Amino acid sequence: MSHKRESRLENHAPASGSDWSFELLEHFEHEIARIAAQYRLDIYPNQIEVITSEQMMDAYASIGMPVGYHHWSFGKQFLSVEQAYRRGQMGLAYELVINSDPCIAYLMEENTLMMQILVMAHACYGHNSFFKGNYLFRAWTDASAIIDYLVFARKYVAECEERHGVDAVEQLLDACHALQNYGVDRYKRPSPISPEEEVQRQQEREAYLQAQVNALWSTIPQAEDDDEQLDEVNDPLGLHRRGRYPSEPQENLLYFIEKNAPLLEPWQRELVRIVRKLAQYFYPQRQTQVMNEGWACFWHYTIMNQLYDEELIGEGVILEFLQSHTSVVQQPGFDHPHYNGINPYALGFAMFTDIKRICEHPDDEDREWFPDIAGSDWLETVHFAMRNFKDESFIQQFLSPKVIRDLKLFSLMDDDHDDHLVIDAIHDSRGYKRIREALSVQYALSHREPNIQVWAANIRGDRSLTLRHVQDDRRPLARSVYPVMRHLHQLWGFPVHMESMEQDEIARRYQWPLPEEDSASG
Amino acid sequence: MSYFIDRRGNARNKSAVNRQRFIRRYRSHIKRAVEDAVNRRSITDMERGEEVSIPTRDISEPVFQHGQGGKRRVINPGNKEFVEGDRMRRPGGGSGGGGSGEGQASNQGEGEDDFAFSLSREEFLEFVFDGLELPHLERKQVADMDEVRPVRAGIARDGPPARINIVRSMRSAQARRIAMRSPIKRALKEATEALEQEECKDPVLRNKVRIAELKAEIERLEARLKAVPFLDTYDLRYNHLINQPMPSNKAVMFCVMDVSGSMTQAHKDIGKRFFLLLYLFLERNYEKVELVFIRHHTAAKEVDEEEFFYSRETGGTIVSSALTLLDEVIESRYPAGEWNLYVAQASDGDNWDDDSTNCRELMIKKLMPRLQYYAYVEITPHAHQALWGEYERVEEEFPDRFAMQQIVEAGDIYPVFRELFKRRVSA
Numbered sequence: 001m002s003h004k005r006e007s008r009l010e011n012h013a014p015a016s017g018s019d020w021s022f023e024l025l026e027h028f029e030h031e032i033a034r035i036a037a038q039y040r041l042d043i044y045p046n047q048i049e050v051i052t053s054e055q056m057m058d059a060y061a062s063i064g065m066p067v068g069y070h071h072w073s074f075g076k077q078f079l080s081v082e083q084a085y086r087r088g089q090m091g092l093a094y095e096l097v098i099n100s101d102p103c104i105a106y107l108m109e110e111n112t113l114m115m116q117i118l119v120m121a122h123a124c125y126g127h128n129s130f131f132k133g134n135y136l137f138r139a140w141t142d143a144s145a146i147i148d149y150l151v152f153a154r155k156y157v158a159e160c161e162e163r164h165g166v167d168a169v170e171q172l173l174d175a176c177h178a179l180q181n182y183g184v185d186r187y188k189r190p191s192p193i194s195p196e197e198e199v200q201r202q203q204e205r206e207a208y209l210q211a212q213v214n215a216l217w218s219t220i221p222q223a224e225d226d227d228e229q230l231d232e233v234n235d236p237l238g239l240h241r242r243g244r245y246p247s248e249p250q251e252n253l254l255y256f257i258e259k260n261a262p263l264l265e266p267w268q269r270e271l272v273r274i275v276r277k278l279a280q281y282f283y284p285q286r287q288t289q290v291m292n293e294g295w296a297c298f299w300h301y302t303i304m305n306q307l308y309d310e311e312l313i314g315e316g317v318i319l320e321f322l323q324s325h326t327s328v329v330q331q332p333g334f335d336h337p338h339y340n341g342i343n344p345y346a347l348g349f350a351m352f353t354d355i356k357r358i359c360e361h362p363d364d365e366d367r368e369w370f371p372d373i374a375g376s377d378w379l380e381t382v383h384f385a386m387r388n389f390k391d392e393s394f395i396q397q398f399l400s401p402k403v404i405r406d407l408k409l410f411s412l413m414d415d416d417h418d419d420h421l422v423i424d425a426i427h428d429s430r431g432y433k434r435i436r437e438a439l440s441v442q443y444a445l446s447h448r449e450p451n452i453q454v455w456a457a458n459i460r461g462d463r464s465l466t467l468r469h470v471q472d473d474r475r476p477l478a479r480s481v482y483p484v485m486r487h488l489h490q491l492w493g494f495p496v497h498m499e500s501m502e503q504d505e506i507a508r509r510y511q512w513p514l515p516e517e518d519s520a521s522g
Numbered sequence: 523m524s525y526f527i528d529r530r531g532n533a534r535n536k537s538a539v540n541r542q543r544f545i546r547r548y549r550s551h552i553k554r555a556v557e558d559a560v561n562r563r564s565i566t567d568m569e570r571g572e573e574v575s576i577p578t579r580d581i582s583e584p585v586f587q588h589g590q591g592g593k594r595r596v597i598n599p600g601n602k603e604f605v606e607g608d609r610m611r612r613p614g615g616g617s618g619g620g621g622s623g624e625g626q627a628s629n630q631g632e633g634e635d636d637f638a639f640s641l642s643r644e645e646f647l648e649f650v651f652d653g654l655e656l657p658h659l660e661r662k663q664v665a666d667m668d669e670v671r672p673v674r675a676g677i678a679r680d681g682p683p684a685r686i687n688i689v690r691s692m693r694s695a696q697a698r699r700i701a702m703r704s705p706i707k708r709a710l711k712e713a714t715e716a717l718e719q720e721e722c723k724d725p726v727l728r729n730k731v732r733i734a735e736l737k738a739e740i741e742r743l744e745a746r747l748k749a750v751p752f753l754d755t756y757d758l759r760y761n762h763l764i765n766q767p768m769p770s771n772k773a774v775m776f777c778v779m780d781v782s783g784s785m786t787q788a789h790k791d792i793g794k795r796f797f798l799l800l801y802l803f804l805e806r807n808y809e810k811v812e813l814v815f816i817r818h819h820t821a822a823k824e825v826d827e828e829e830f831f832y833s834r835e836t837g838g839t840i841v842s843s844a845l846t847l848l849d850e851v852i853e854s855r856y857p858a859g860e861w862n863l864y865v866a867q868a869s870d871g872d873n874w875d876d877d878s879t880n881c882r883e884l885m886i887k888k889l890m891p892r893l894q895y896y897a898y899v900e901i902t903p904h905a906h907q908a909l910w911g912e913y914e915r916v917e918e919e920f921p922d923r924f925a926m927q928q929i930v931e932a933g934d935i936y937p938v939f940r941e942l943f944k945r946r947v948s949a
Binding site: 059076077423425450 | 524525526527528529532537539540541542543544545546547581582583584585586587590591593595597598599600601602604605607608609611637638639
């Protein structure tokens with residue numbers, strides 16, 4: 001800032017060596033902030049925490065939540081991370097950043113100075129500005145409230161454990177976790193979560209919810225066949241011929257359970273709600289992996305290079321950086337022993353870099369494919385891309401032929417009606433569009449996860465719950481459907497059915513409890 | 523906009539609770555692994571953790587997923603020679619060697635790898651003892667041998683020069699010096715002032731006699747001041763040590779086992795578990811625990827652990843041979859005044875007919891008076907034989923130092939062990 005400081009720094013040799021100190025961190029943080037401001041990166045305030053590797057493992061195991069409720073699955077996560085780390089199979093993530101306001105980022109004590117600078121550029125400015133700017137995060141998460149909500153959730157779970165026993169809570173959470181990907185509103189913006197309100201209204205809600213559920217189930221259950229036999233003569237008022245409940249299929253299974261499951265206690269409904277709210281919080285992250293990482297890599301790359309150009313870091317540091325950067329954005333080929341799908345860092349970085357290229361140095365192909373952005377202001381364009389897309393639409397919109405060529409993407413069709421696999425598109429002029437299309441679909445959550453919705457709850461009969469799975473390209477459900485339905489059955493309390501639909505026809509039915517058990521007990 | 527927080531000093535076991543939850547949930551798996559480890563390891567090698575692995579399918583967290591089949595299109599990177607329209611065989615389940623990985627959708631990672639993790643030493647032992655609640659079996663129930671050991675007991679005015687407490691001595695010396703010198707100093711000051719006053723007076727008015735008196739006084743006082751010693755014998759302080767009887771922290775454990783033909787390997791494994799428990803118990807109570815293995819059929823022999831548990835012998839059984847050897851070993855190497863003596867004996871109850879009476883004699887007359895504790899387990903599903911009856915009489919004689927129990931199968935060991943020690947608590 002001040003003149004004094006600058007002159008002091010001029011006397012300083014550019015940073016070299018690998019030891020860091022808080023002074024150096026602050027200095028570089030300051031410089032990065034200056035550069036980031038030039039590029040109009042708008043961020044939440046940063047809370048940068050220096051931690052040890054053990055603490056990193058802790059943070060890692062709780063899927064990045066700085067305070068989490070207790071559950072064995074986090075313990076499992078921790079043990080596997082710990083084991084892999086001890087055996088040297090895996091390095092720890094260098095960075096971990098939490099979508100909160102202030103934005104919490106962790107720096108590991110063991111990192112070299114270069115790493116710390118890189119992580120600050122990547123997480124504290126890259127991810128942070130993405131969290132603040134991207135429309136999904138803006139619409140679906142409330143960064144200022146999440147930490148308080150997590151604290152509330154942890155306290156509430158602990159209280160429930162005290163009152164109802166660890167086992168009861170654990171079982172319920174297991175069941176909720178199995179369904180948490182179906183605990184999100186996909187199209188409707190959720191109301192923001194506010195912890196004060198949560199606590200304040202919780203009692204109220206418990207009573208209210210229960211009353212509502214009671215009203216819904218108040219009709220005395222009658223035998224199912226009665227229901228069907230009553231025709232117009234016997235039931236002139238149509239009391240037994242009301243519509244299906246719910247009248248529209250429900251995509252948010254946990255929400256439906258929270259509001260409608262007949263037997264859940266109020267505290268159990270509250271736990272369902274907690275899992276649901278957290279799933280909702282992570283929902284944008286699952287849809288913006290490529291963009292988020294690509295954006296962060298793009299900016300750490302830009303910032304590091306500028307630091308070097310301004311002679312704030314030395315050659316040793318920039319070489320160390322380039323070595324680490326290339327390994328992060330490396331994309332092994334499909335036949336490589338380490339191949340593990342498309343690397344979101346590689347794809348995202350390549351795409352953002354290419355957008356910049358298209359803006360600055362467009363060629364004829366770019367003008368044909370991207371008439372809107374070719375030759376435009378690159379900074380404006382990358383910001384626009386970051387703000388208004390998710391992976392699916394980002395790829396659909398911005399995957400350029402050059403990136404497809406660089407990565408040598410090809411499309412492989414696996415159809416069980418064909419005994420051969422077919423290469424149906426490669427990186428040539430006929431294939432670009434199809435590859436782009438297919439890759440976009442591949443990143444659509446609606447394609448990655450089976451489409452399952454609540455179809456009907458039999459509120460006047462046996463109280464069973466029916467779900468519908470709409471098959472997509474004839475893909476069936478994996479065997480895990482049974483354990484998940486068992487969990488669902490625990491929550492619902494009455495038999496659960498699932499109909500797997502293929503083109504308006506029921507291709508397969510699943511149910512829990514299994515029919516053998518039914519006949520055995522009956 | 524940004525601020526740094528150094529969290530390195532914070533607690534680092536944030537995941538400890540979750541880890542405990544995990545262990546609690548998979549108790550049965552872990553218990554099995556621990557039991558295997560107990561069978562595999564040497565008795566003295568229990569004080570470390572253990573690798574435990576659990577089949578992945580048992581700990582998976584199910585979610586709705588797409589299964590195999592249907593139509594799927596996958597985009598892969600790194601095309602080398604494919605062109606559009608290429609067709610290739612689906613890689614078969616078994617062959618798997620073909621160069622091209624084909625990029626089968628990898629979301630079906632039905633990996634059958636085990637989920638492996640390490641138990642810490644404490645967790646391992648907790649599983650070994652599983653509910654034995656050792657903390658309640660503190661050493662108070664065991665009548666330990668006393669050993670006299672010097673213990674610090676404050677400060678004394680006398681003692682050998684080697685134990686001078688310099689700090690305390692110097693401190694009292696200083697206090698004494700202040701106390702002794704200050705009245706002299708005060709008198710000195712008064713005398714000096716008086717002298718000055720005299721000398722300031724007009725020469726005519728000076729009292730020569732008075733001045734001479736004062737000078738003599740000052741001289742005398744200065745001499746007295748010098749005479750105050752810097753350190754006096756009176757100042758010396760010594761660290762005081764008193765002799766206190768302390769429980770001995772050395773123990774020796776004798777493992778006595780029948781290895782005659784009637785003892786199968788299964789019997790021995792059960793015996794091993796029993797010895798192990800006693801060893802772990804002792805190890806937590808004593809700084810030093812020695813092990814002596816004595817095995818016997820018709821003759822007794824002192825052996826090492828390996829031979830004790832795993833070598834095969836046949837023949838009849840004479841228990842008294844082991845007891846005699848035990849007595850000799852104690853006599854020659856472990857004088858009862860210095861060592862806490864524990865004996866654990868495992869047998870299937872067989873004994874040479876006339877020998878059981880000898881055993882009782884030996885026990886009551888020679889052994890029991892010197893032993894801290896004698897635990898006998900009989901590993902047999904059958905009716906008791908003569909030895910049991912004789913031992914019951916020993917138990918009557920020494921109810922709080924002798925214990926005996928019957929074990930039928932491995933599962934009985936923990937309860938029996940607990941029973942053996944519980945009786946002592948109530949006794």
